[in-house]
Amino acid sequence: MNEHIDTLDPAILWRHFRTLCNIPRPSGHEAALVAYLIDWAEARGLAHDRDAFGNLRLRKPATPGHESAAGIVLQGHLDMVAQAASDSDHDFTRDSLDTYLEDGWLKARGTTLGADNGLGVAAALAVLEDDSLVHGPLEALFTLEEETSMGGALNLAENWLEGRYLLNLDSEDRGQVYIGCAGGADINVAHEFATSSLKDAEAELELTIGGLVGGHSGLDIHRGRGNANRLMSRALVALAEFKPRLVSWSGGTLRNALPREATVGVVIYDERVAAARQRLADFEAQIRDELRETDPDVSLSVTRGNAENALSVEDTQRLVAVLDAAPYGVERMSAAVEGVVETSNNLGVVQLREGRFHLCALVRSLRDDAVTMMEQRIRGLFALIGATTVAENAYPGWQPAPDAQLLARFCSLHESVTGRAPEIKVIHAGLECGILGAKYPQLEMISFGPLIRGAHSPSERVEVESVGEFWQVLKGLITELAEPAKAA
Template sequence: MSQEVRNQEPQALWNHFADLNAVPRPSKKEERVRAFMVDFGNKLGLEVQEDAIGNVIIKKPASPGMEHRKSIIMQSHLDMVHQKNNDTDFDFLTQGIDMYVDGGIIAAHGTTLGADNGIGVAAIMAVLSSTDIAHPAIEALFTIDEETGMTGAKELDKNILSSTILLNLDTEEDDEIDIGCAGGVDITATKKYVLENIPFDYTTAVLTVKGLNGGHSGMDIIKGLGNANKMMTRLLDAMQKVGDVHIESIHGGSLRNAIPREANAIISFKKTDAIMDKFERCKAALHDEYKSLEPKLDISLTETTAAKLTMTAVDSRELVYTLLGIHNGVYRMSPDITDLVETSNNLARVTLENGELQIACLTRSSVDSSKTDLSSSISGVMKLAGMKVKLSGDYPGWQPNTDSAILEVAKSKYETLFDHSPRVVACHAGLECGLLGERYPGLDMISFGPNIRGAHSPDEHVEIKSVQKFWKYLLEILKDIPVA
């Protein structure tokens, strides 16, 4: 791990970030990072608690002269999204993140960086370990499993916190104060197919789509980036229009909250000029449509000698029709908030192996009825194809409160520090604030953070100057928490 990272300012924050990133911390496997945080709090002589689900709470008394201020919750999540390039040899379960400094940014070699939400965690650690930062009494809440279910926030002990103000440090634009977010629901479809032998005169090939940007399936969905699963489906549909295509296997995408960057399928077909022409025409159309958004798009069809059992042509066609019918991308824009995506879906993962299919989507919306509408529509398409459909992981949105007292403090501090007004927004990401507000009704909440780009992809990086801006801003807010 580069010493250059530790040398950046503010050094306290970057050193804690480097320490954190040395600990493997995949969602649902946070045992090591939880132990790391417990040990961190104990070494500082602070009160440390773990609730039944595994969230870590560290409590620190107010600094001298700040005892009359309201106590606050500072909150970030411990887990990180694990994504890597196919040609990167890296084990997220055993290795720390390999970071580097490149000009004004910090990134990782071929993997996600973990700035989401590691910068927030590190900032809280820096406040907890400080001896000269003015702050009110703090309840530092480090939640688990935010990225794949928000389990920590959902199951947070209802009696472990007492503060009425919450600072969530998990957003990615340093000129924004977030006061609302989308809720979400996971859709999972499964089906088992009867397989047959590949016809003797058919060609078997690997269809590959790669080189896409990927990104956060909430914050980046508005950009119209390429979805590898959808592109693969279009190519298969084009070929099926002129001849039977048997699908043996599919591996597309990985995590529900990441836009799929890569997909591949092993297929068999009778190789004719007509079917190859259809493939090449669709390939050219995709390159043309996405030339400005996805300049590294790479589509290939490579013959292979692998010969296994495969789906029938009829079942293969039905599967392609189903994937075509699943909505992907923005479904509805907010009629009330400019440029806010209200409802969307990410066709996140498609896997088919030995006749066993699984399709995974994440539907998001800031309006529960719209979320239900879209998830029902997608489920209906799946059910028409005879698939078993399960909805899970449902979590609520966070309704904006424009009369928030802590929002007024944050707006005033931002204007004083930076000579312009912040953007007060709601976001299309799944912040934990909605769930935390359910566990502790009446919490006065805002969310803010530094500029993080490419979250949930191996292109993830954080801007050093923006972290410095975020840190300066955070310290000023801590000084001016309302009087109790």
């Protein structure tokens, strides 16, 4: 499947990406891909090993005469975000991706493409395969479960990697190099509410907010796009005078993706259904006008349901109030790095079923103490309704080192290859570099990649031309680092 990918240039890289498109690899389901890579490495005579968590390392000795060069670690994650359009029946655990080319971009029909981080992995494999490339000692580190928990990086074995330089191939902007990133933590909130049967005069309405663009909860958090969970809490606030009782809530599927859809069941008295529908129609008109630039297809539909139990009016009011008051979106822009988000929160997943409530939010910040402060605010807010809050999967940020030798050599090489100097950036997303740097403080690190847009959403796409430039820069840098640095 996906034979058209083989027609793209550079063929050595795209051939590996086609393999990644054909092997299902959502987070937590990387085993088949790991087995394939081990077989591939053995067929090429490459050394391979795994740590206790299952992270995979492939190694290739230096080109003869370059054994004394500083070792390079090529790093990426094997898993991909599993997001599909509402009308897609794609099974990420079994089905290959269905890719296609359009106007110079590679996309997938109805699903995420997995260019994040499949193209970085493919590039590392292409480097290992290319015997014409002059290089020092090479390690390719492929981590697991980056998209769901950073589990691979957090559990990476210490005293395992041997290189001096780490090239993280997991950023998404052409002509840019990243030298710092946000840290973060998952914030999980849980509570169990009592429920009671519907009364004869009550009817259920099911509200669905959809048509949102979605996106990456770090890279796109500042773009003002709609968050289905936040919009739903506002819709329920608009219904407050009708004294609704919550039945259910299903909004978002991943804590690191902006939720594109949410469906809520509420019950109100029959005699007020018509008025409630009108209020919701007015609210839909309001948000369509509000989001016309960012989410032009946003919609709110209302259908009838057949619930048997619901929360009390009072518990509904309390839960809606705290969800509506919860911090979300950009909290603060960085004062140190112009134009970069410092701290944010994504209300990623909200679930309510048979009285059991669960929220999973993802807090990000360039400052680790700001992550803690945001977690404390959320904990305090939801304590007002008796809920339990737990912070999990915390990971540190990556502090910039603008004077590092690796960065200087990259910038010089980038300009010689492309004719322009790269932009030096700090990213509001959770690259694994912060975690890896804490475990291996001797590593100098940079992150770069091709142009990817719409990551973590079904609109994910990669600019084909940028992949060729990315490959030329990567090859050139590896050859450059095989030689000793020139004196300043």
